[in-house]
Amino acid sequence: MQFDSLDDIRAFCRDVPKGDVRFAEAAVRRQQNLTKPPGSLGRLEELAIWLAQWQGRESPRLDRVTITVFAGNHGVAARGVSAYPPEVTAQMVANFAAGGAAINQIARLAGADLRVVPIELDRPTRDFTMATAMDADDFLNAVEIGYRAVPEDCDLLAVGEMGIANTTSAAMLCAALIGGGAARWAGRGTGVDDEGLARKRAAIDAALDYHRGILLDPLAVAAALGGRELAGIAGAVLAARRHGIPVLLDGFVATSAVLPLAHLDAGALDHCRAGHVSAESGHRDLLRELGLAPLLDLDMRLGEASGAGLAILLMRAALACHAGMATFAEAGVCGADD
Numbered sequence: 001m002q003f004d005s006l007d008d009i010r011a012f013c014r015d016v017p018k019g020d021v022r023f024a025e026a027a028v029r030r031q032q033n034l035t036k037p038p039g040s041l042g043r044l045e046e047l048a049i050w051l052a053q054w055q056g057r058e059s060p061r062l063d064r065v066t067i068t069v070f071a072g073n074h075g076v077a078a079r080g081v082s083a084y085p086p087e088v089t090a091q092m093v094a095n096f097a098a099g100g101a102a103i104n105q106i107a108r109l110a111g112a113d114l115r116v117v118p119i120e121l122d123r124p125t126r127d128f129t130m131a132t133a134m135d136a137d138d139f140l141n142a143v144e145i146g147y148r149a150v151p152e153d154c155d156l157l158a159v160g161e162m163g164i165a166n167t168t169s170a171a172m173l174c175a176a177l178i179g180g181g182a183a184r185w186a187g188r189g190t191g192v193d194d195e196g197l198a199r200k201r202a203a204i205d206a207a208l209d210y211h212r213g214i215l216l217d218p219l220a221v222a223a224a225l226g227g228r229e230l231a232g233i234a235g236a237v238l239a240a241r242r243h244g245i246p247v248l249l250d251g252f253v254a255t256s257a258v259l260p261l262a263h264l265d266a267g268a269l270d271h272c273r274a275g276h277v278s279a280e281s282g283h284r285d286l287l288r289e290l291g292l293a294p295l296l297d298l299d300m301r302l303g304e305a306s307g308a309g310l311a312i313l314l315m316r317a318a319l320a321c322h323a324g325m326a327t328f329a330e331a332g333v334c335g336a337d338d
Contacts, residue, residue, distance in 0.1 A: 001147060001242060003140050006219045009238070013264040016241050019271060024053035027060070033327040037336070043295070047273070047315055048322035054246040054271045055155060062319055065112040065312055067158045067305050068149055068236055069096065069103060072142075072229030073124035075133065076207075077165035081200040083190040086164045090121050092304070093162065102302055103160070106309035110316070112158065117149050119228040128172065129206045132224040139223035139231050146235025152243045158275060158312060159236050160250035160305020161229045161257070164190070170256035171282060172204050172225045176215050177259055178289055181205060187252075187281025218260035230257035237261065241271050248315070250308040251278035251301065255286055262290055275308030276300060 003009050027049040032038060039045065051060035071093050077086045095101045096116045107114040119142050125133035134142070150157060163169075167189035174185040182201035192200060207225060214220040222231065230253065237258050240247045249255050249272055261268040269290065277284050277294035279301040287294055295311045328335040 001239070003143055003147070005140070006136055009143065009219060010264055012238060013261055013268050016265065016268060017244065019053035020056045021053060023056055023058050024049050026058045027052035027322065030322065033329070034325045035328055035331050035333050036325070041321060044318040044321055047318040050273065051156070051246055051315070051319065054244055056244050059323060060319060062155050062316055064151070064154050065110065065156045065158070066115060066151060066154045067103065067107050067112045067160070067309050068115045068117060069160045069162055069305050070146060070229035070232035070236070071116065071118040071121060071162040072166070072227045072232070073121050074163060074165040074169055074227050075124045075127035076129065076168050076203055077124070078127060079129065079199055079203045080196060081168045081192065081203055082165045083192050083196065084164050086124065089162055089164050090118070093118050093121070101304060102306050103304045103309055106306055110309055110312035112309065112312055115149060117145065117232060119145055119232055125227055128225050129203050129210060133169070133226060134223045134228065134231070136223055142228040142231035143235035143238070146232030147239040149232070150236050150239035150243065150245065154243070154245050156248065156312065156315060157236065157240050157245050158248040158250065158305050158308035159233050159254050160303060160308055161233060161253050162304050163227055163229045166227055166229065166253050167280060168200050168203060169225065169227045169230060170253040171200070172207060173221060173230070173256045173259055174282060174286055175204055175208055176211070176221045176225055177218060177263055181208065184285070185282040189280065218263035222260040226257070233257035234261060237269070237272065241268070245271070247272040248275040248308040248311050249273070249292070250275055250305045251303055252280040252283035252286065253303060254305070254308070255283065255290070255292070259286070259290070275311035278307060
């Protein structure tokens with residue numbers, strides 16, 4: 001799939017493949033016959049049914065699980081909106097490669113293949129308070145990189161990011177597409193002090209004023225006010241939808257990256273689940289706006305797909321119960337109607 005224009009993405013989102021409800025119904029029937037009271041495993045049951053629907057299999061599996069972390073740099077960082085300098089993005093990418101980050105440990109524990117995709121770290125986006133962060137071609141290129149980063153034979157994809165100042169871009173997208181201004185969406189990110197938070201909110205409000213003419217166009221907003229790693233995540237989520245791969249979203253930044261897709265089509269994120277709700281201001285509200293209930297709530301705010309990575313362990317538990325439990329007939333146990 002190649003997106004040559006923003007209209008190509010719009011057309012894709014108007015005609016996204018649907019999950020196969022026949023396999024979801026088969027999974028429901030199996031859950032009803034397992035040795036437990038109906039519904040007693042709560043959301044674990046729903047997760048197994050969701051996997052079956054989106055994988056298109058009566059017996060879903062998690063043999064090939066991928067965690068993809070996209071990295072990008074942001075021009076708005078020059079406004080002092082982060083507690084760390086932009087050089088940290090590349091330094092953390094090197095740390096991922098060396099196996100020294102939290103996500104390396106989580107991926108290993110979760111049995112997932114970790115892929116890190118830096119996108120032009122030596123060329124930050126433009127400062128969106130005075131220009132478009134990306135032009136259409138730059139945005140489309142990042143979307144394409146994300147799309148092509150997803151292996152077609154993947155059973156489950158978890159997406160996350162790394163990018164100094166990207167919580168500012170995430171809050172920017174939310175303020176532009178949902179409303180409420182910087183006061184509603186801008187949090188402390190990497191741990192900025194009160195002055196840093198004030199600079200962050202001022203940058204967002206200034207950009208809202210500067211770009212007020214495009215705020216009704218979700219993709220124009222994604223290009224003008226987002227970042228390359230956010231566009232990469234959006235591309236990966238589109239690829240997953242094309243290939244029938246269920247997706248776990250990480251925190252505030254990763255979720256904001258797919259907000260424009262949800263504004264293009266109400267069902268564009270049906271193949272996604274929120275791996276967790278982060279401690280970053282605004283994430284819980286954003287999940288509520290998207291109708292996504294988080295799987296975990298651990299006060300995490302690291303990014304780098306760490307929360308989504310942990311949720312893979314929950315998915316494995318859901319699948320283990322779904323596939324491994326005996327039915328009432330197999331176990332010789334009387335059912336509720338016996």
